[in-house]
């Protein structure tokens with residue numbers, strides 16, 4: 001009898017631990033690499049630290065011509081200043097989601113000011129898995145961006 005009570009307590013504790021662990025592991029917005037900004041040309045190559053505007057080249061995607069109006073998922077805002085002391089990784093365009101179009105939430109089909117409808121849908125449809133901050137800015141961007 002006593003063993004049965006102890007076993008139930010043990011099981012309840014394990015279930016609680018499991019639920020807490022799963023809650024802590026919900027997918028957050030950082031999984032989509034959402035990057036906030038107010039910069040007009042944000043997330044386009046022209047404002048990326050890896051864009052060589054003189055040669056129309058990207059430091060990490062060799063072999064293709066790149067324009068200021070292009071973009072990819074490896075973007076980081078900053079001024080181009082290639083260092084000889086750094087060995088830059090190399091990618092194929094498809095490995096980093098290279099695109100020739102305007103990005104940012106303001107150009108995204110999922111955007112409905114001030115929120116991301118994709119994030120809202122994922123939270124609502126899969127609440128066990130997603131806990132995404134749905135408030136985004138027009139000039140923010142993430143790797144799930146799609147054209148309107």
Ligand code: SF4
Nearest residue numbers: 045048051058072075
């Ligand atoms: S292709 Fe990507 S990494 Fe290269 S300059 Fe453009 S945004 Fe930056």
Ligand code: SF4
Nearest residue numbers: 105108111116142145
């Ligand atoms: S609106 Fe588009 S770009 Fe903005 S966070 Fe949502 S999916 Fe990403």
